[in-house]
Every structure is written in structure tokens, then in C-alpha cells.
Amino acid sequence: MERILVTGALGLVGSELIIELQKKYGKENVIALDISPQPPTFEGVSVVGNVCDWELLKTIVDRYQVSQIYHLASLLSAGSEKNPDRAWNVNVGGLKNVLDLARDKNLRVFWPSSIAVFGNTTPKKDVPQHSSFEPVTIYGVTKVTGEMLGQYYYHRYGVDFRSLRFPGLNGTKAKPGDGTTEYAIHIFYGLVREKRYTCFLKPDTRLPMMYMDDAVRGTMMLMDAPVENISVRTSYNFSAVSFTPAELVQEIRKISPDFEIIYQPDKRQLIADSWPETIDDSIARNDWHWKESYDLEKMVVALYEGVKERVANEQK
Numbered sequence: 001m002e003r004i005l006v007t008g009a010l011g012l013v014g015s016e017l018i019i020e021l022q023k024k025y026g027k028e029n030v031i032a033l034d035i036s037p038q039p040p041t042f043e044g045v046s047v048v049g050n051v052c053d054w055e056l057l058k059t060i061v062d063r064y065q066v067s068q069i070y071h072l073a074s075l076l077s078a079g080s081e082k083n084p085d086r087a088w089n090v091n092v093g094g095l096k097n098v099l100d101l102a103r104d105k106n107l108r109v110f111w112p113s114s115i116a117v118f119g120n121t122t123p124k125k126d127v128p129q130h131s132s133f134e135p136v137t138i139y140g141v142t143k144v145t146g147e148m149l150g151q152y153y154y155h156r157y158g159v160d161f162r163s164l165r166f167p168g169l170n171g172t173k174a175k176p177g178d179g180t181t182e183y184a185i186h187i188f189y190g191l192v193r194e195k196r197y198t199c200f201l202k203p204d205t206r207l208p209m210m211y212m213d214d215a216v217r218g219t220m221m222l223m224d225a226p227v228e229n230i231s232v233r234t235s236y237n238f239s240a241v242s243f244t245p246a247e248l249v250q251e252i253r254k255i256s257p258d259f260e261i262i263y264q265p266d267k268r269q270l271i272a273d274s275w276p277e278t279i280d281d282s283i284a285r286n287d288w289h290w291k292e293s294y295d296l297e298k299m300v301v302a303l304y305e306g307v308k309e310r311v312a313n314e315q316k
């Protein structure tokens with residue numbers, strides 16, 4: 001039986017992935033680690049702690065006989081710019097701890113990379129798997145470093161390191177944070193609360209995006225794929241849809257015709273401008289049969305319903 005440790009368990013991805021992993025492996029076999037405590041409603045095994053704490057990680061792995069780690073704890077792009085030292089320590093130091101444990105205890109590791117590995121020298125459209133990596137953010141630098149480290153541990157120590165370059169992920173189980181792509185979630189809080197939103201990106205900023213259910217499903221598909229199907233040991237290009245704020249607003253107005261949008265681009269525009277518009281993920285599609293199931297229209301309906309429910313619960 002697999003025993004799974006999920007770090008960053010309260011984050012945007014973690015809070016949704018945990019539920020699916022619990023369904024698959026049983027609540028007692030999924031250990032949720034986060035720097036903050038789980039809410040009292042959480043059902044399952046949870047530990048509070050920091051991924052930079054090697055002793056803590058080792059204790060958890062030994063105590064629960066962990067066989068796989070989904071290592072999600074990380075600072076995002078705009079948050080990392082506010083504290084580059086902390087971004088390096090958490091994003092790279094945390095991963096190094098996990099990889100060392102994986103080497104010593106023979107664990108399979110999932111770790112998310114990002115479209116932030118790309119930069120201004122990367123082609124904007126249909127970026128191939130092997131491209132130019134000159135990120136302009138410290139977040140992107142930590143992601144390129146993590147990819148190289150993961151691949152090194154695979155070649156050098158045989159660590160079963162698996163990774164996806166996540167596009168902007170949009171889900172509603174956790175509060176959105178300070179990622180650049182997360183305007184696409186914040187906009188729904190604006191819609192539900194006051195039917196208006198001030199967007200920090202320009203209307204024509206096209207970015208690769210994905211609905212969270214697809215991201216969780218893809219992550220579990222990759223982790224379940226037979227080892228011989230995994231041809232990429234840095235991180236797979238991984239994509240679903242690409243849209244601009246203006247296109248998202250157009251779709252939202254099908255639900256709420258009088259929704260108002262104001263555009264006030266800030267520093268995050270520079271980050272977004274350095275990222276590609278569309279990604280070629282044909283290797284993931286070939287290797288382990290990746291296919292998304294949410295297009296923009298379906299995603300907008302799901303996000304609207306999810307945020308409406310969250311806001312209603314907050315008001316209770």
C-alpha cells in the first residue's frame with residue numbers, strides 16, 4: 001500500500017489534490033504537511049511544519065512509512081519577488097531536502113515546475129519541451145534549478161523524480177495567493193462580491209491556464225504512469241487552454257452581462273510579458289496520454305459556482 005506525503009497541503013493545488021489522494025489511497029494513508037494548521041473540519045492525518053526542516057521531514061517519512069511525496073510547498077511568482085531569499089530557501093532548500101530523503105528511502109517524488117522557467121528569449125507560441133530558459137523572476141530561477149536538481153538526482157541516484165510545468169492553475173478550494181496568473185481566480189471574487197474587478201494585467205495578456213481538476217488529474221496520471229513511459233526527467237510541458245483577461249471577461253459576461261472590469265497593470269505585467277502564450281505539450285500527451293477536459297467555457301462556470309459557494313460560506 002502506498003503512503004503519501006503532501007507538502008504545501010493547504011495551498012491552491014494541495015487542498016484539492018489531498019481530497020483525490022484520500023479517495024484513492026484512504027484517509028489514513030495521506031499525510032498533509034503545511035506550515036499552517038488544517039481547519040478543524042479537516043478529516044485525515046495532518047502535521048504542521050516547515051519543509052526546510054530536514055529532521056521533521058525525515059521523522060514523518062519514517063514514522064508513516066511514506067512511499068511517495070507530492071512536494072508542493074513553494075512561494076509563487078509575485079510573492080517570491082517580495083522576498084527572494086525566502087523563495088530560494090523554501091523552493092530550492094525544501095526540494096533538496098525532499099530529494100535527499102527520496103534518495104535515502106527510495107521514494108517517488110512529484111514536484112511542480114512552472115511556465116515561469118521560460119523567459120524573454122523563449123518563443124511566445126507553442127513552446128517546445130526543449131527551449132530557452134532565461135527566467136526574469138527569482139521564482140523562475142528556483143524552478144529551473146529544481147528541474148536540473150531533480151534530473152540530476154534521477155541520473156545520479158536513480159530517484160524517481162516526476163514533474164510538470166504547471167500553467168496558471170485555477171481552483172477554488174483554497175484562497176488565491178500572489179501568483180501572476182491568479183488574476184483569473186481573483187476576478188471571480190470580484191464578480192461574486194461586487195460585480196467588478198480591477199485587473200493587474202493588460203486586457204490582451206495571453207497566458208497558458210488550466211482548471212484545477214485537470215491539473216490534479218494530470219498530476220496523478222503522471223505519478224501512476226509506468227516508469228518506462230516517463231521520457232522527461234526535468235519537467236513535462238503541460239497545458240490545457242490559453243486566454244487573455246479580455247477573453248475571460250467576455251465569457252464571464254455570458255453569466256453576468258453587467259460585470260465591470262478596470263485594467264490597471266502593475267509590476268506583475270512584466271512577469272506575465274516574459275512568459276509564453278501557448279505551450280506544446282505533445283510529449284506528455286504521447287508518453288502518458290494527457291488530455292484536458294475543461295475548456296474556457298466549462299472552467300468559467302465551475303469557477304463561478306466554486307467561488308459563489310466559498311463566499312456564501314464565509315458570510316455564514
Ligand code: SER
Pocket residue numbers: 076077078113114115116166167168169178179180181182
Ligand atoms: N501560477 C504561478 C504564478 O503566477 C506560475 O507558476 O506565480
